[in-house]
Amino acid sequence: MQKQPTDRSTSRPSLDRLSSGVRSRDTRNMFARLAELSVYGANVQEGQIVIVNAEIGLEEQARATAEAAYKRGAKFVDVVYFDPYVKRVRIENADPDTLDFVPEWYGERVLRHAEQHGARINLRGVTAPNVTDGLDKALLGKDMLPTVKETFKVFDERLINWGYVPAPHPAWATRVHPDLPADEAYERLWRDLEHILRLDEPDPLAAWDERMAELNDCAQRLTERRFDAIELRGPGTELNIGLLSTAIWTTVDFSTAKGLRHISNLPSEEVFTTPDPLRTNGHVTATKPLVLNDGTIIHRLRVRFENGVAVEIDADENAEVLRSLTEIDEGARRLGELALVDGEGRIGPLETVFYDTLLDENASSHIALGNGFPFLIEEEDRKRANASARHIDFMIGSPELDVDGVTLDGERIPVLRNLAWQLPPRTGPLNVSREGRGSRW
Numbered sequence: 001m002q003k004q005p006t007d008r009s010t011s012r013p014s015l016d017r018l019s020s021g022v023r024s025r026d027t028r029n030m031f032a033r034l035a036e037l038s039v040y041g042a043n044v045q046e047g048q049i050v051i052v053n054a055e056i057g058l059e060e061q062a063r064a065t066a067e068a069a070y071k072r073g074a075k076f077v078d079v080v081y082f083d084p085y086v087k088r089v090r091i092e093n094a095d096p097d098t099l100d101f102v103p104e105w106y107g108e109r110v111l112r113h114a115e116q117h118g119a120r121i122n123l124r125g126v127t128a129p130n131v132t133d134g135l136d137k138a139l140l141g142k143d144m145l146p147t148v149k150e151t152f153k154v155f156d157e158r159l160i161n162w163g164y165v166p167a168p169h170p171a172w173a174t175r176v177h178p179d180l181p182a183d184e185a186y187e188r189l190w191r192d193l194e195h196i197l198r199l200d201e202p203d204p205l206a207a208w209d210e211r212m213a214e215l216n217d218c219a220q221r222l223t224e225r226r227f228d229a230i231e232l233r234g235p236g237t238e239l240n241i242g243l244l245s246t247a248i249w250t251t252v253d254f255s256t257a258k259g260l261r262h263i264s265n266l267p268s269e270e271v272f273t274t275p276d277p278l279r280t281n282g283h284v285t286a287t288k289p290l291v292l293n294d295g296t297i298i299h300r301l302r303v304r305f306e307n308g309v310a311v312e313i314d315a316d317e318n319a320e321v322l323r324s325l326t327e328i329d330e331g332a333r334r335l336g337e338l339a340l341v342d343g344e345g346r347i348g349p350l351e352t353v354f355y356d357t358l359l360d361e362n363a364s365s366h367i368a369l370g371n372g373f374p375f376l377i378e379e380e381d382r383k384r385a386n387a388s389a390r391h392i393d394f395m396i397g398s399p400e401l402d403v404d405g406v407t408l409d410g411e412r413i414p415v416l417r418n419l420a421w422q423l424p425p426r427t428g429p430l431n432v433s434r435e436g437r438g439s440r441w
Helices: 015-025 027-042 059-071 084-093 104-115 150-156 170-176 182-196 204-225 319-325 379-384
Strands: 049-055 076-082 119-124 161-166 229-234 237-243 253-255 261-263 270-273 275-285 302-306 309-314 335-341 366-370 391-395 402-406 412-417
Touching: 027 059, 027 119, 027 161, 027 182, 027 204, 027 261, 049 059, 059 076, 059 119, 104 150, 161 261, 170 182, 204 253, 204 270, 229 275, 275 335, 309 319, 335 391
Parallel strands: 049 076, 049 119, 119 161
Antiparallel strands: 229 237, 229 402, 237 275, 253 261, 270 335, 275 302, 302 309, 335 366, 366 391, 402 412
């Protein structure tokens, strides 16, 4: 990883200079199209209060998103910016014992917004890829911001409609395409995202409805099987993940507690569930770099589990940061998510590392340490879902990863081979939830 210059004032890219070459492609139109997709995914409703979260550097996309939300009928749009450079100076200069402190009103704001059943759009982009270089790795894990724990409560209780979308930034572009001049890299990243987000389709929204229908069908087939465990085998990976008997497989085609549909991540190519936090055993090797919220990159992550607990966390670089992050609570070292990704999506075939979890996790199957999804478990087992203030996805999939479902009597049934689904089509209607939700929220 390239070291950050000592003089950080020279390390921040000039947005005007780096984005000028892309203006010829009508970037303003692309900002608008991405904004339209984001309010579609979050399903912003007339009269809602909408929060747009973005990092400094994503102002133009944030403004376009606010405009799209107002055009859709939003009552008020509150754009909240996070500055990763301020986080750096806090870690450099603040008392280490205060780094886990978050003012109460940060969480109260999240809860009050949820009480009013607002909407949230999170813009994800790498704006400062080297901002954590040279910092004490143990201290990095103490500062959770911009994440606050109350967000998990709001999501778990399905109180708001929300969605994540990627937002291009020149610094991100040069990280993804380092061999190109800055202007060309930025234009290339826009083209990548245009394809990944299906914005190159005549009707992108219809294209996403079609893809969600395909993934929902896969989720229903997995739920019908009621596997006792999922077994993963591939280079550097031999992992058995136990499942709860009432667990449901789903997609990001969510609905709120009041029944309002929304797509929580765009793009999304995954089918996922919440595993039994007590029954993961074996070892797993990440197939892509893990990029944390603060920009820290963990290369070639390796984790060993015993009885559900990650007892060893190692990596070629920055393993100590992840170890520190998982010390916040007991659940942070257990699994909260297992997600399977086939080869029909648009991210994996590009064979590009985007250094952003929102994209990279949808290029391959992945697991997540930390908080689970209790809404994906029937009522009698819901309290068994893993609980944590963390949720950290890392990618483990590849064409070489074989995925099998294990039945209660020990039979192994192929689920994925060479990124292709092996389960036969469904033969009848699905009825697995006493609450009538099937594989959806």
